[in-house]
Amino acid sequence: MSDVLLEIENLHVTFASPHGPIRAVDGLSLRAERGATLGVVGESGSGKSVTFLAAMRLLDPATATVSGRIRLDGVDLLTLPSREMQTVRGPRIGMIFQDPLAALHPLLRVGDQISETLRAHGDISRRDASDRAVAALRRVGIPSPDERARQYPHELSGGMRQRVMIAMALVLEPELLIADEPTTALDTTVEAQILALIDDLRTRIGLGVVLISHSLATVSQVADTVAVMYAGRAIERGPCSDVFGQPQHPYTWGLLDSLPAVDGGHESLTPIPGAPPSLADLPPGCRFGPRCGYRMPACGERVPDLVERHAGHADACILPMDGREGLRRAPIAHPANSEPAP
Ligand SMILES: Nc1ncnc2c1ncn2[C@@H]1O[C@H](COP(=O)(O)OP(=O)(O)OP(=O)(O)O)[C@@H](O)[C@H]1O
Ligand SMILES: [Mg+2]
Numbered sequence: 001m002s003d004v005l006l007e008i009e010n011l012h013v014t015f016a017s018p019h020g021p022i023r024a025v026d027g028l029s030l031r032a033e034r035g036a037t038l039g040v041v042g043e044s045g046s047g048k049s050v051t052f053l054a055a056m057r058l059l060d061p062a063t064a065t066v067s068g069r070i071r072l073d074g075v076d077l078l079t080l081p082s083r084e085m086q087t088v089r090g091p092r093i094g095m096i097f098q099d100p101l102a103a104l105h106p107l108l109r110v111g112d113q114i115s116e117t118l119r120a121h122g123d124i125s126r127r128d129a130s131d132r133a134v135a136a137l138r139r140v141g142i143p144s145p146d147e148r149a150r151q152y153p154h155e156l157s158g159g160m161r162q163r164v165m166i167a168m169a170l171v172l173e174p175e176l177l178i179a180d181e182p183t184t185a186l187d188t189t190v191e192a193q194i195l196a197l198i199d200d201l202r203t204r205i206g207l208g209v210v211l212i213s214h215s216l217a218t219v220s221q222v223a224d225t226v227a228v229m230y231a232g233r234a235i236e237r238g239p240c241s242d243v244f245g246q247p248q249h250p251y252t253w254g255l256l257d258s259l260p261a262v263d264g265g266h267e268s269l270t271p272i273p274g275a276p277p278s279l280a281d282l283p284p285g286c287r288f289g290p291r292c293g294y295r296m297p298a299c300g301e302r303v304p305d306l307v308e309r310h311a312g313h314a315d316a317c318i319l320p321m322d323g324r325e326g327l328r329r330a331p332i333a334h335p336a337n338s339e340p341a342p
Pocket of ligand 1: 015017022024042043044045046047048049050051063098214279
C-alpha cells in the first residue's frame with residue numbers, strides 16, 4: 001500500500017541571471033511516503049536543495065520562477081496562499097537546512113530560537129515554550145540541555161549545532177522532515193548517531209523523511225527509496241535495494257563505480273569523466289549524454305522520460321533493457337575522456 005505524503009510532479013525552477021535563464025530544476029517528479037525515507041543523491045548543483053526550497057516556498061519570487069505541482073497530502077503547496085503556507089512550513093514540514101550556521105541566528109541563544117519557533121505557531125507562554133525547547137534538545141540527545149539552551153550557536157560543536165537544527169525542525173511535530181545534508185562535516189560516529197536519531201523518529205512517530213546527501217553510502221544505509229538527480233532531473237529512482245543492487249542508468253553506474261571500496265581496499269576508482277552541463281546552456285537530448293560512455297546518436301534527439309521498468313524502479317535512459325548489465329562492464333567510449341585537452 002502506498003502512503004504518499006509529498007508528491008512532486010513535473011517541477012521546473014528557473015533562475016533569472018545575466019547569462020540567461022538557469023534551469024536548476026527541469027521536469028522533476030518524485031514522491032516521499034509517510035514513515036519512510038527517500039534518499040536524494042546527485043552531484044553538486046544537480047538541484048537537490050533548490051527542489052526542496054521550492055517545496056517550502058522559500059525561493060525568492062523576484063529571481064526564481066517555479067512551476068509544476070508539489071502536493072503535501074494531496075494539497076498543492078505551490079498554489080497555497082502565503083498565509084496558509086505558514087501553517088505548513090514548520091508545523092507540517094520541518095527542514096534541516098544545508099548550512100546550520102546560516103540557519104541559526106548567531107546572536108540568539110539556541111533555546112530561545114526554539115522557543116520563538118513554538119511561540120510563532122501557537123498560543124503558548126514564554127515559560128512553557130522554554131520548557132519545551134529544553135525537552136526538544138534532550139530528545140535529540142544533547143547532554144545537559146538546560147545549560148545548552150542558554151548557549152549561542154558559536155559555543156556549540158558542529159555535531160551539537162546539527163542536533164539543535166534537528167530539534168528545531170521537529171519541535172512542532174511535523175509529518176515530513178526534509179534533511180539537507182544533515183551530517184556533512186561531521187565525524188562518522190556523530191553522523192551515525194544523528195542518522196539513528198532521525199530513523200528512530202521515523203519508526204516511532206511515522207515521520208516521512210527526505211534525506212538529501214552526497215553520500216551514496218549514507219543513503220544506501222538508511223533510505224527506503226532513492227532518487228538519483230542529474231542536472232535538475234531524476235534520472236533513476238526506485239527502492240533503494242534495486243537502485244543500488246541493479247542500477248540501470250549509466251550515470252548511476254558511474255556514481256557507484258566512483259565510490260571508494262567499502263573495505264578500504266585499494267581497488268582503482270573510476271571517476272565519471274567530464275563535468276555536469278551548464279544549466280544556462282543545456283545539451284540537447286539526454287543531459288548526461290556528453291559524459292556517457294554508452295551514448296548513441298538518438299540520445300541527442302530528445303530528453304528521455306523516466307520510465308518505470310518494474311515495481312517502482314524507473315530510469316530515464318534509452319539503452320535497450322536487454323543486456324544492460326553486460327553493457328555496464330563494457331562502455332563503448334568515454335567521450336569526455338577522448339576530447340583533446342584544452
Ligand atoms: N538563488 C539562485 N540564483 C541563481 N542560481 C541558483 C540560485 N540557487 C541555486 N542556484 C543554482 O541552481 C543549481 C542547483 O543548486 P542546488 O543548490 O539545488 O544544488 P545541490 O544539488 O543542492 O548542490 P549541493 O550538493 O552542492 O548542495 C546550481 O547551479 C545553483 O548554482
Ligand atoms: Mg544542496
